[in-house]
Amino acid sequence: MPNRVVVGAQWGDEGKAKIVDFLTEEADLVIRFQGGANAGHTVEVGDQKFIFHLIPAGIMHPGKQCVIGNGVVLDPAQVLNEIDEVRSKGFDLDGRLWIAENAQVVLPYHKVLDQLKEKAAGKAAIGTTGRGIGPAYYDKVNRTGIRVGDLLEEASLREKLTRHVASHNETIQKMYGGEPLSADAIFAEYRELGRRIAPYVADTVAIINSALKQGKRLIFEGAQGTVLDVDHGTYPFVTSSNTVAAAACVGSGVGPTAIQQVIGVVKAYTTRVGNGPFPTEELGAIGKELRLVGHEYGATTGRERRCGWFDAVLVRRAAMVNGLTHLAITKMDVMDAFDEIQVCTHYELDGRRLDQFPSQISAVERVKPIYETMPGWKSPTVEVREWKDLPENARKYLTRIADLLEVPIGIISLGPKRHQTIQLEM
């Protein structure tokens, strides 16, 4: 198996975790490389269902190694909850879960600041999950962050926290009129959390590169999606990390030569959580039906997801900025419900045809999606396991998407479970 990056090629929630879990069968090591506990990643195997936030989706395969890479911002209490949950369901984690000692830590003041900022922004709010991810990345770039390894060095941890809590308290009190936090209390809590995660903390850059050298097969697991990338997304309505495939290198400590395939996970339609422009959003009955049939409610927050038809312009951009080699199309079964299906093939902007997703949000806000209508198939696909057994119109729909994007399809997902998957040549 080539080493693969798996990224979301839309606005997140594409079903990346299911695809990573499916592909882990052929892999040895799975690495999460960015983001934090701001999104849920759902894996269903047999009767068991897990919603991961930080632990890579590959953990459900006994014996396979998993790494939370340096590009992640880690909430230690959250990862410990996940560890307990995975253990309680009978999975052994000893010697197969590693946390980068140089990953950043999400601290209580990050969560407080996240929530205060969103509240103060009013109508301009980004729609964050309030879990402190943005402020934690801010501290990283500002060089005022605490890293996982720092939690294990008590004397310097106390000194750093004393300084950082004091400066964050200034902002919390003076800018937002909030309540100050206690450096002593945070120190006591995080020293203890540090002790508990210590068995998992390691130089993961060395672990990953040693696996590479031994010819082990790697999967780099992305979170969120391409149009939420801090550079390539609909800025400022984006997440605070780079979500594109290139971030796999930075967020895990390997060079670009380590990667041979980039798999873009896309739903057979489009969804978005949070605020910001969404050209193919359907505000009426179609949007409602997509939400209902596709169970489009956030796994972490329960928020309703905004829904619309497949937007080939947006995914074309994702194909470009990620260098996609394959598509994994998920939730094809959701399209079973429709008599007719629309695909956005291009946009119109000020009377001109646009084939590329604009990089300025002001243009994205003004584009008009132009659709092509395709016939539906109105028959269940959840049991289909081979391309040739898909309804003819479903094959036509998939072929049209691959043609519009000029990227071949590697995987088709027809249900949340591991076995509800068709793998094509990859």
Ligand code: GDP
């Ligand atoms: P991720 O963050 O990209 O991993 O995606 P989420 O876990 O937030 O959302 C995907 C949801 O869709 C989860 O509830 C999955 O169990 C579910 N899912 C994944 N693939 C399929 C599919 O092919 N069909 C259906 N019906 N559900 C799917």
